[in-house]
Structure formats: C-alpha cells, structure tokens
Amino acid sequence: MISYFMRKISDxxxxxxxxxxxxxxxxxxxxxxxxxxxxxxxxxLIETTIRAExxxxxxxxxxxxxxxxxxxxxxxxxxxxxxxxIDGKTKIDTNVxxxxxxxxxxxxxxxxxxxxxxxxxxxxKKMKTALAKAASEIETATNSGEAPLLEEEWExxxxxxxxxxxxxxxxxxxxxxxxxxxxxxxxxxxQASASMKTPARLIGKEYRNKFRLAEGQPAVIHSNLxxxxxxxxxxxxxxxLRSEYGVPVGIKIAATHYLEKELDIMLQADVDFITIDGSExxxxxxxxxxxxxxxxPTLHALNRATNYLxxxxxxxxxxxxxxxxxxxxxxYLKALALGADAVYIGTMAVIAMVQTQMTKATLWEPPVDMMxxxxxxxxxxxxxxxxxxxxxxxxxxxxxxxxxVRTLGKTKLSELNRNDLCTVDKDIAQMSRIDYAGFSINRxxxxxxxxxxxxxxxxxxxxxxxxxxxxx
Numbered sequence: 295m296i297s298y299f300m301r302k303i304s305d306x307x308x309x310x311x312x313x314x315x316x317x318x319x320x321x322x323x324x325x326x327x328x329x330x331x332x333x334x335x336x337x338x339l340i341e342t343t344i345r346a347e348x349x350x351x352x353x354x355x356x357x358x359x360x361x362x363x364x365x366x367x368x369x370x371x372x373x374x375x376x377x378x379x380i381d382g383k384t385k386i387d388t389n390v391x392x393x394x395x396x397x398x399x400x401x402x403x404x405x406x407x408x409x410x411x412x413x414x415x416x417x418x419k420k421m422k423t424a425l426a427k428a429a430s431e432i433e434t435a436t437n438s439g440e441a442p443l444l445e446e447e448w449e450x451x452x453x454x455x456x457x458x459x460x461x462x463x464x465x466x467x468x469x470x471x472x473x474x475x476x477x478x479x480x481x482x483x484x485q486a487s488a489s490m491k492t493p494a495r496l497i498g499k500e501y502r503n504k505f506r507l508a509e510g511q512p513a514v515i516h517s518n519l520x521x522x523x524x525x526x527x528x529x530x531x532x533x534x535l536r537s538e539y540g541v542p543v544g545i546k547i548a549a550t551h552y553l554e555k556e557l558d559i560m561l562q563a564d565v566d567f568i569t570i571d572g573s574e575x576x577x578x579x580x581x582x583x584x585x586x587x588x589x590x591p592t593l594h595a596l597n598r599a600t601n602y603l604x605x606x607x608x609x610x611x612x613x614x615x616x617x618x619x620x621x622x623x624x625x626y627l628k629a630l631a632l633g634a635d636a637v638y639i640g641t642m643a644v645i646a647m648v649q650t651q652m653t654k655a656t657l658w659e660p661p662v663d664m665m666x667x668x669x670x671x672x673x674x675x676x677x678x679x680x681x682x683x684x685x686x687x688x689x690x691x692x693x694x695x696x697x698x699v700r701t702l703g704k705t706k707l708s709e710l711n712r713n714d715l716c717t718v719d720k721d722i723a724q725m726s727r728i729d730y731a732g733f734s735i736n737r738x739x740x741x742x743x744x745x746x747x748x749x750x751x752x753x754x755x756x757x758x759x760x761x762x763x764x765x766x
Contacts, residue, residue, distance in 0.1 A: 389708075392544075392615075412439030426454070478531070609633070712728045
C-alpha cells in the first residue's frame with residue numbers, strides 16, 4: 295500500500311516537473327541552469343560566488359585546472375629488429391648529476407625529485423619531514439621551498455636542495471653551508487613572481503620563531519630578491535654563492551615568453567642548473583588569475599629551454615630541471631627525452647603520501663587539510679605511513695620508466711632523446727622537433743645505434759612540397 299502511494303506521489307511530482315519544463319518560458323525555466331553551466335562552468339560559478347562573498351582574491355590550492363601541455367599526444371618508439379630491446383635482467387641506470395661543473399656536484403640516483411614546498415607557508419612540519427625521509431630512501435633530492443632551514447627536514451634528507459628565497463629566510467651562511475645545492479628562487483609557475491603574504495593570524499609560535507617574525511608580523515615573500523636590483527647584482531650573487539659553498543648554484547623561474555632572454559642572463563651568471571616551472575605548477579594556494587592566465591605551459595617551456603641550451607652548446611654543462619603539472623611516469627619520462635635532466639614533482643608526491651590518510655579529513659574537509667600548515671587535521675598525519683606510501687609510488691613510477699627504456703633498446707635514462715619519440719600532433723612535431731606519426735620516418739638504423747642519414751623531416755618541407763605539387 296505504501297509503495298503504491300509513493301509511486302502515485304512520485305508520478306504526480308514528475309508530471310508536474312516535466313510540464314513546467316516543457317511549458318515555462320526560458321527566463322522562468324529550470325532548464326536555464328543547464329545552459330548556464332554549459333557557458334559558465336561549475337568551477338567559475340563557485341569561484342564567482344566566493345568572490346562575491348569575500349571581496350578578496352581567491353586562493354585556490356594545488357594550482358590551475360587548465361592543462362595546456364598535451365603530453366598524451368607524444369608517444370615513445372619501441373624497437374624490435376632495427377635495434378633490439380634490452381632484456382629484463384640488464385640494469386637500467388637512473389643516475390643524475392646536478393651541476394656537473396660545480397666543485398661539489400650533486401649526484402642522485404633517481405631523476406624524480408621532490409619540489410620546493412615550504413614549511414609554514416604551505417606544508418606542515420610532519421609533511422616536510424615525511425617528504426625528506428621518502429626522498430632519502432629513493433636516494434633522490436628534496437627541496438626546502440621558500441622557508442628557513444627546518445632542522446627536522448634537513449636531518450632526514452640525504453640530498454637537500456635549499457631555496458635562496460625572496461623572503462630572505464634561507465639566505466644566511468649558517469643555513470647555506472648545510473645545503474647540497476642552492477636554488478635561487480625568483481618565481482614559480484602557479485604564482486609567477488608576485489609578492490605573497492601569510493597573515494599573522496595564521497602564524498603559530500614555532501612558525502614565527504623559525505621565520506624570525508615579531509608578534510603580529512606577517513610572513514612576506516617579495517617580488518624580488520633582497521639586495522638584487524639589476525642583472526649585475528644577480529650575476530654577482532651567483533658568483534659569490536658558487537665561490538663560497540662549492541655546491542651547485544641554480545635558479546628557479548616561472549616559465550615565461552621572455553624565456554630565452556632570461557636564460558641568456560643565467561648563462562652569463564654561469565649557473566650550474568636551471569629549474570623551470572610551467573604554468574600548470576601547483577601551490578598551497580594562490581590567486582586564480584596568476585594560476586590560469588600567466589606564463590608558458592610546461593611542455594612549451596621545456597622545448598624552448600632545451601633548444602636554447604643546445605644552440606649555445608651548454609646542454610651538457612648546465613642541468614635542466616623541469617616541473618609543473620607532471621602527473622604520470624610517462625610525463626616524467628617524456629620530459630627527460632625532450633631534454634630535461636631531472637623533474638620535480640609536488641602535487642603527486644603529497645597525494646601519494648596522504649593516500650588513505652585523507653579520509654581523516656574528508657568528508658567535511660578537503661584532502662589538503664591533512665597537508666597544510668593551516669589544516670585542522672595536520673597532526674593526524676602519520677609520518678611513517680606517509681613515507682611508505684610515497685616510497686611505493688616513486689618505486690612504481692621508476693619501474694615503469696625502466697620498462698619503457700628497455701623497449702627503446704637503451705640502458706640509461708640519460709640516453710633518452712627526441713629520436714625516441716613521435717607525436718600525432720603536427721604542432722607538437724614542429725615545436726619539439728620530433729617526428730610526426732602520420733609519415734614514415736626519415737632515418738636509417740643499424741643494430742648498434744641510431745644514426746641520422748638524411749635531414750630529419752620538418753613540417754615546412756612537407757607543406758612546401760605539397761604547394762609545389764599543386765602548382766604543377
């Protein structure tokens with residue numbers, strides 16, 4: 295009986311709803327919400343309402359959802375007979391040397407490094423400690439981010455890259471002498487070179503002490519480095535740091551259309567490594583316009599940087615590190631093949647670390663609540679469990695990367711190059727100088743090594759030939 299009445303009520307309600315949907319004029323019609331969300335996406339609707347509520351810039355976590363780097367259009371070229379693949383028993387070399395011309399080069403055993411994510415300004419102390427421990431187990435490097443030297447992080451890091459930063463918090467001798475490499479931080483993909491401030495109300499006692507802040511004083515990241523007012527000051531700074539500490543000295547920037555001009559000044563300064571963060575880079579939280587509308591996509595920036603370093607004959611002397619929106623082992627490997635010597639990962643590292651632990655925050659709080667210094671559930675994070683999960687993730691990624699390298703007939707990640715790639719996108723083929731998959735390859739091979747016998751295919755040649763054929 296109850297079922298009968300429930301069906302009658304439901305049927306009546308549905309009939310009424312459908313009648314209104316079919317008869318109401320568009321301005322009164324509930325379907326109007328469907329067309330609005332097709333024009334103004336749910337993300338834009340929510341962000342608009344938040345802006346209307348607060349009147350302040352938004353601070354979106356983990357970077358932009360706009361991914362313009364089309365990594366999925368690029369594919370690797372396995373071999374069978376032109377060159378034989380490598381059997382599973384042969385060891386694949388994953389070693390990377392950062393700053394080979396430095397007095398004390400940084401030698402790591404895995405090219406997947408942990409990106410700069412600061413204590414306090416971004417992550418909790420537990421998260422930073424876990425990142426350092428996991429990186430050490432994999433024998434790769436972790437990065438301080440824009441923060442002072444955090445003892446718990448440094449003590450657990452086998453290879454520690456510290457950022458000489460715009461806040462001035464890692465820029466003193468006592469901290470710099472402990473680093474395995476110094477990365478001068480001028481910008482990042484998600485925030486470019488914008489000044490950022492952590493309000494005093496979000497700063498606890500330990501944070502305040504580490505950052506040497508007075509009661510009520512905010513933590514400010516300036517747009518420029520303290521004391522650096524022109525390119526000569528920057529060149530002098532690099533020279534002083536290299537001379538004083540002997541470790542590799544590099545620079546991190548947000549990818550920009552002025553890239554080659556920026557790279558020229560870096561080469562004048564004789565930097566040991568260059569870190570480029572594409573516009574898809576993540577952050578603990580940042581203005582959405584900086585995330586969505588500023589900078590170059592990671593793939594475009596990588597290709598331009600590689601081309602410039604090769605053109606200036608310094609590709610083997612200056613280490614190139616790429617970061618920003620890389621989310622799979624395939625992305626990491628393709629970046630290496632296109633010219634990067636190593637990659638940084640941030641978002642994927644912290645997601646792997648919190649894995650099932652994020653359930654401690656959800657349903658009522660987002661997963662980032664477990665990660666951030668300001669998170670209500672930051673103390674619920676289990677360091678050892680996080681370390682185990684991140685180590686598993688990095689091992690999984692590295693194993694899959696080795697499997698691909700074997701199918702290419704190579705034994706070292708450092709042997710990867712553009713010849714190992716093709717693409718189904720003609721624009722990417724032209725930009726990246728790799729073969730377009732729709733045409734036969736213009737190279738001859740033997741079983742020992744790949745050698746280019748004739749000029750590689752270019753889109754320009756194909757277009758010109760087609761035009762000539764049409765003329766005839």
